[in-house]
Amino acid sequence: MDKDLLRSVDLLKENEEQVRNDAENALLTVCQNILLHPNDKQYREVRLDNPIVTTKLLPALGGIECLFDIGFVETTDCLSLPQEAPLSKLQALQELLNKSSLPTKAPTVKDKALYNLIPVTSTDGEENYFLSIVEYFRSVLRYEDANLQEKAKKVIPIVDLEIATMTRLGQLHKSTLLFIASFCYRHVKLFQSGSQKGVEKQQSEHDVDDAKDLFLMELLHWYKYKFFTWVDSPKCTACFSECNQQELLLSDDPRCPQVEIHKCTRCGTRVQFPRYSDPEPLLTLRRGRCGEWANVFTLLCRTLGYDARFVYDHTDHVWTEVWSIHEKRWIHMDPCEDVMDRPLMYEKGWKKKLNYVIAFSKDEVQDVTWRYTRDLIGVMKRRNICSESKLLQFIESLNKYRHSSPHYSAARRQYVIKRRLLELVELIHVPNKRDSNDNKYYGERSTGSYEWRRARREISESNTKINYSWDVSKYGEAFHLQYSVVKDMYKITDNNGTILMEISGWQYGTKEFEGGMFRKVEHDWKMTYLSRSPGTICGKIKWCFVVANPNLYLKTFHLQTTTKIFHEANVSWDVDAIFDNANQNKSVVLPISDVSNYRTDQLKGATKLILTVTVSGGQGDCAWQHAQIFRQSLENEDDRSLVIDIELENR
Template structure:
């Protein structure tokens, strides 16, 4: 929504205060009915003879102009919204009226009792009806929720009787001046952004659209992977119980394991990050030139450095459209992932950080708490990563769900006192007011049981948010705390759960050629038997090693790099690959190893190649990222082992100072090349 309101919205303010409040209340409900029920024709027609329209809207300055600007057209005795009308126009006027209404109320604080709208929901429903159904709608007709905002105090609620005798709560603003700044208004655009974000998430609750979104998820595949993770966790728990450890790991829920699988799939297979889109004409690199507004869509325009053609990059906010495009930056990532979580039936929130980042929160029913999920980073339950890891100066972080809005800033900061100093866009009372107001409007059509549940859940969350988290509560860049089973359940380590050591043996083709070759491609996380092999690749670094201790595969999503490193807190990590030539009739003749590593500060990467009674060390150093050795010292050996030990480093990041196979994510570079030339075993007669 543009930051400035239209002339029609400003014209409404020429009316007397009571008329203004009455008229804007009616307009908001009319617009909200269409937004909530876009395919229901009765909400697309407004009878001009209706008393509310004739007595309130028609005489009011700007009211009819607002309806026309929304897209309504004159048709005989009513106004009709064509089916081809863009709902963005209605939403824009709806949001502008809400924001201007809040500002008007803030400027003119009522000292007397609040003005109460005389138009009941039933009367509003009666305004909107199809030409074939001119009669009044029953007061039992459900009313859609809307978004609203005010200034300082929680909104009051009065009751109005409908024509059917039912009592319906009316949302009436009764703002009070701020103690600290009676005349200070919110920062321009801040309230607009809150209301606009609220509206987008509300639209995401359409059941038909959620079913479409669910069809994009490979649910069977993800559930199978989650079950495999669960079995691994259960196996570790049994081991801990058998060893009679003091603290036995807890078993994660299937929802949590499935959520982890969804995060991984979304990041690695479904969505793509876009900085500068490639040229649509020649696929060359582009540079940003300008931003255009095309209707209600913001479009970034880029120019090719080679052919000078312009390429558009639309910044879509419609989740269904994002399911088609599957690309963008954090805004698109967060909106689309939140939508998929909602499609799975999980209570989910779109979380928007005012310092320019977007992610998701999902409510884990087994733990009765909201957890942080960042699809851009494939990060789970690491809320302090932005403040402590990225060094962001946080101020406002709001979470939006179809039936709630919450200020969750405090969950993401370990220094509430300093954070509070940066919250200057409005008073805290004003922010609470708009949150309470929108929450009430969102929940207006919910059952009493659902409202009670949400209230209880909110109270528990407020207690949680009140407590200032500590950096010691968990690693903010990637959770390493907790038991092994907990980490396995999150997919952060797999090293300690191998059942059988893997041994590489020559294939018949390799025996015939008397040459064996094993390559590991770190970016793809797979092994292959040489560049021209017809053998299927072996996926997963862990599935090709003989022994491993305190080693895991680290993916740096921000730097788009991947490598093996030792577990944080461990002084040493080791991994061994084993080749067994026994039974082939061959033994080693010469062995060649090319191994990539990366060393920082005082980190150490020690590589040893052993065969028979002989061991040879590979030279590694900061200046030698690609260690190479070709030796015949292992000649005659039938069992060959390559062992790498990672150690050293300084400070809390010591575990990162010795890295193995560091390369770009998705790169097909060979990080380990293990070549063995073989010869026949010498017989006794051959030696004479």
């Protein structure tokens, strides 16, 4: 180990705690960014006027010295790490900082009383399962730590998210006729009863609750695309090639119970990937798989004052639930997928064979399996770890213990009991009603490599029919549709650009698709696009547009979009128009050679359009990736990956 580097790290320890923590976090961020993006020049340079330097490193003894010791040199206006500088020194600094930030106080003694609640008659299998429940129930209390929440609050761009929320809320108000009717009704009542203050207060509270739920949508999207990064296997720190996991080691670090060892497929270098269970270091590292994702996201929700809980699926996945005051129910939120309120996604989309899904909060443990399944018979057959009565009694004993703790208020206890009753009513199975949406498309898993998802059997390469049709006559004589691949959102606007409707998820606006089409996100290149799945010869997507109003038909069709091809790949577009001529349907198919700005009136008189894009070709194992639809930079906030304008006229 470099003696100068050891001396600089020791100097850091002489600073006040806050100064030292700020400097260590800044150094960890610099190291992590370079190790993740070793060939990207922007991460190898730190400007001298950067707040990392001026407010974090300069005030700390040893801060700037650490940068020089790992190879940084000073240029005219920045500190720069030369390309030839060995990355081993960055790894050494990272390791030293991680060790130095270990808790100096003795580890917290486990609450033995909780473990004593495990039934003495439990078998080994039952005891192991109950132990895992106790561990999760204990661990969620860390989200309540005031110091940790203060650190978490610093990473959330609250003002930006609030602006985005209010913009979305305003758009919803403008586009909702119900809002207009409610507005008029409210003012009539004001004149009739003079109850202006009471009505305005009620509407104001309703808007606040709406805004809280919409804020969660913005938080979820920001978290997925701007804050956290998915890691299947870290890149080799020596040659930056792909690695494969070799073994899993237990760790003495109380914040990180396990460390994965990955081996480079090219040079054989062994790379460590610590799996942190403590969310504090993850606020800086900002990477991992679903465990790390849900861990930090739940912390952020608690930090912002939401009643949030950590949800553990025994078949190996985790996510978050948040209590909606407006809806009076728990809302499912999967930060890995940027999916909100789609609880059947795992069973219907991922084809999971669920058994136990348990939610943990500071207030209670709750078996929420029934929110996430419609296959009650199948689930009951798979719930064989313990008897239902033993599980229920154990969960009740944990909740009673938590509610009887000295600092747990009677008012909170009553609130939680009422909330729980509402949830139990929601979870009761009602035949037919709960099964009515079995044919709805819930989406396959999008995070993780294709091979990883396929090994877990959470994706399918078969054709998928959504059968969604856009009614272009619903909005008068002009239809304007835009799709953003960055936000993964469709929106319909009027002639003035006011948003009339939005649909999240590219697949939910399609008629059908095949070839395992999915949305690919390249975090290293900061790009995203749609492509077919690996191993498939071709992929296809179809969108359907209908003129449902019998008094109208199509006049002109306009298409603007982007595609990108590499290594002899191919992307082709065509539009199939169906005409209603004297009750005898006829059709015509037009190939589209230039999609950058295609406009035609040859489809005049059509009552239905089917727009099709087909991807194929490419070379080698990455052929699937050589034909890309809607390729855009993740930093392009206002992208319009697909624009369709349809003009109608009277018959």
